[in-house]
Amino acid sequence: MPARPVSIFSLCGTGLVLGTLLFAASLTPSLVPRAPWIQGLLGGFCLACGYGLGVLLMRAWRALELPALPPRAHRLALLLGLVACAAAVVLMLRWATAWQNRLRALMEMPVIDSAGPWTIAALTLATFAVLLALARLFGWIRRQLARPLGRVMASPSAALLALLLTATLFWLVGNGFLAQKLLQSADEIYAALDEVIEDDVPAPQAWNKTGSPQSLIGWQTLGREGRRAIAAPPTAAQIGEATGLVALEPLRVYVGLNSAETPQARAELALRELQRIGAFERANLVIVTPTGSGWVDPESQKALEYVLHGDVASVSVQYSYLLSWLAMLSVPEYGVETAQAVFTTIYDHWRSLPRTQRPRLYLHGLSLGAFNSDQSHDLYQVISDPYQGALWSGPPFNTPTWRSVTAARNPGSPAWLPTFGDGSVVRFTAQKNTLDEAPTPWGAYRVVFLQYASDAVTFFDPQSLWRRPAWMQTPLGPDVSPDMRWIPVVSFLQLAFDLMVAVEPPKGYGHVYAFEHYADAWASLTTPLATSAALSSASGISGTSSPPDWTAESLRLLKQRVADADASGTTEAAAH
Numbered sequence: 001m002p003a004r005p006v007s008i009f010s011l012c013g014t015g016l017v018l019g020t021l022l023f024a025a026s027l028t029p030s031l032v033p034r035a036p037w038i039q040g041l042l043g044g045f046c047l048a049c050g051y052g053l054g055v056l057l058m059r060a061w062r063a064l065e066l067p068a069l070p071p072r073a074h075r076l077a078l079l080l081g082l083v084a085c086a087a088a089v090v091l092m093l094r095w096a097t098a099w100q101n102r103l104r105a106l107m108e109m110p111v112i113d114s115a116g117p118w119t120i121a122a123l124t125l126a127t128f129a130v131l132l133a134l135a136r137l138f139g140w141i142r143r144q145l146a147r148p149l150g151r152v153m154a155s156p157s158a159a160l161l162a163l164l165l166t167a168t169l170f171w172l173v174g175n176g177f178l179a180q181k182l183l184q185s186a187d188e189i190y191a192a193l194d195e196v197i198e199d200d201v202p203a204p205q206a207w208n209k210t211g212s213p214q215s216l217i218g219w220q221t222l223g224r225e226g227r228r229a230i231a232a233p234p235t236a237a238q239i240g241e242a243t244g245l246v247a248l249e250p251l252r253v254y255v256g257l258n259s260a261e262t263p264q265a266r267a268e269l270a271l272r273e274l275q276r277i278g279a280f281e282r283a284n285l286v287i288v289t290p291t292g293s294g295w296v297d298p299e300s301q302k303a304l305e306y307v308l309h310g311d312v313a314s315v316s317v318q319y320s321y322l323l324s325w326l327a328m329l330s331v332p333e334y335g336v337e338t339a340q341a342v343f344t345t346i347y348d349h350w351r352s353l354p355r356t357q358r359p360r361l362y363l364h365g366l367s368l369g370a371f372n373s374d375q376s377h378d379l380y381q382v383i384s385d386p387y388q389g390a391l392w393s394g395p396p397f398n399t400p401t402w403r404s405v406t407a408a409r410n411p412g413s414p415a416w417l418p419t420f421g422d423g424s425v426v427r428f429t430a431q432k433n434t435l436d437e438a439p440t441p442w443g444a445y446r447v448v449f450l451q452y453a454s455d456a457v458t459f460f461d462p463q464s465l466w467r468r469p470a471w472m473q474t475p476l477g478p479d480v481s482p483d484m485r486w487i488p489v490v491s492f493l494q495l496a497f498d499l500m501v502a503v504e505p506p507k508g509y510g511h512v513y514a515f516e517h518y519a520d521a522w523a524s525l526t527t528p529l530a531t532s533a534a535l536s537s538a539s540g541i542s543g544t545s546s547p548p549d550w551t552a553e554s555l556r557l558l559k560q561r562v563a564d565a566d567a568s569g570t571t572e573a574a575a576h
Helices: 013-026 036-063 071-106 117-150 155-195 219-231 236-243 263-276 298-307 324-330 332-352 368-374 400-407 490-500 515-525 529-535 552-568 570-575
Strands: 251-255 284-289 313-317 360-366 389-393 426-429 446-450
Touching (some): 284 368, 298 360, 298 515, 298 552, 313 332, 368 389, 426 515, 446 515
Parallel strands (some): 251 313, 360 389
C-alpha cells in the first residue's frame, strides 16, 4: 500500500502546503481595499479551503492506489514545500502594503503604512483553527453514525448514508437553528433602531409632506430611514439657487413597514398619499424601491430633484428593516412582493389617466432595490402602455435584466461597461459618463444601468470559483487594480468578502454611488424625445423647469454648485 501522508502535529502536510499557498494568494488585491481584520478572516478561509483540498487530494490518491514516494523522501519533499510556502507568505505580506496602496490610490483613499501582518497572521490562524475544528467535528459525527449503520448494511452504503445524515444535521443546526436565531436577533435589533425618532429630524408641518398633520401616514410609522428620506434636502430654494431658475418643491411619499399591515395595503396607502398631495399633476413620477433596510440613497434623490428642477414626485415603500444582504438571506420574497404590489397599484392608476394629463413614469432602485424593482413587473404587463424608463444603480449580480443584457452585450465591449444593441433602449455608465456615446438616439423607453467596475455587489460571480469572470479580462475597469489576478477558489472568496465591505470605499467607488454620476444618468434618462436635438445646442443653466435642459457644461456647473453648497454645510443644515 502507498505510504500515508506525513502529518505534522496531526495535520496533513500536503494540506498545509496547499493551504499556505492559497493563504499567500489571498493577499493579492481584489475589488475593495481590505483592513487587516478582513484580510485575516479571508486568509483563514483560504487556508482552510486549501488544507481541505489537500486532504481530499491525498485521500483520493490513496484510494486509487497511485504510486507514492518512500516515507523519507515524502517527508523531505513536504519540508521543502513548507519552507518554500513560508517564504512565499513572507514575501506576499511584504508586497501586500504596496498592493493595497495602489488600489487605495485608484479610489482616492489615503495610503497606509502597513497592511498589519501580525493582525493578519493571528486572525488567519484563529479562523483556520475554528474551521478545522468544525470539519473534524463533522468527521467524528460521521464516523459515529457509520459504525452502527455498517452492522445492518454494506459498508459503502453505510458510509454514504452517514455522510448524508451528518450533512443534514449540520444544515439543520446551522441554517435551521443558528441562522434563524441570528436573523431573529438582527431583526429585533434593526426593528428597534427603525423605531428611534431622532431629535434632529423633526416632523414636517407642510400639508404636502408625508408625516405632516394632514398626511394619511403617521410620522412615527415611517421608520428611521423613511423619516430621513422625507426630511432630506434639497428644497425648492436650494434647487433654484443651484440652477438659477424658479423651482418647485419636490414631492416625496414614503410608507413604512408599520404604516399598514400588508404589502398591498401599504401600496394602496402610497397611492392615496400621492393623490392627496397632487403627485400625478407633476411632470415626473418615480417609483423608488429602497434597499433592504428601507434606505433611499440621498445622492440619487438629490440628483433627481435638481435635474428635474423639483418638478417630480417620488414614492418609496419599505419592505424590511434588515441590511440588504440579510434581507436577501432571510425573506427575499418580501422585497419582490412589495415591489410588485407598489408598481401594479401605481401603474394601473397612472395608465387610467389621459395620456396628455399624466406624468412621465420612471423606476429606480439601488442594490437590492434595483433587484426588486427589476422584478416588480413583466413585459406583458406594460407592453401596451410602457412607462418611460428605469435607472438601476449597483444592480446585484443576480438581477435578471442586468444578467441577460450583460451576457448579450455587443462583441468587444467590456463586461464592466457593456454596450447593448444600438443603444436606443439600454445603456450603461460609470464614473465617466458614456450615455451620450451611443450611435443611435434614445428611444421612447429607456433603461440606464449605473455601475462601478469596483462594485462587488454587481460583479460578484459564483463561477469565479473555477473560471475567470468576464469582467476580469483586459482591459480592466479604471477603478480596478492592475495587480488583480484570477486565482481559482481564492478569487471567489475574495469577492465574497468584498461583498460585505463594498460600502467602505468613498463616494464614486465600490458600492457607494455619487451625486455627479447620478446627475448624468438622470439627465440622460429624462430628456424627452421631442427636445433632444434642441438640448444639444443649449449652454449654461437656463430654460424652464420641464422638460430638462441639461448639457455637459450645465451639468458641470450644477455639480460644482451643489458640491460647494455641501462643503459649506448649506445642504446639511437644510436637512435638519
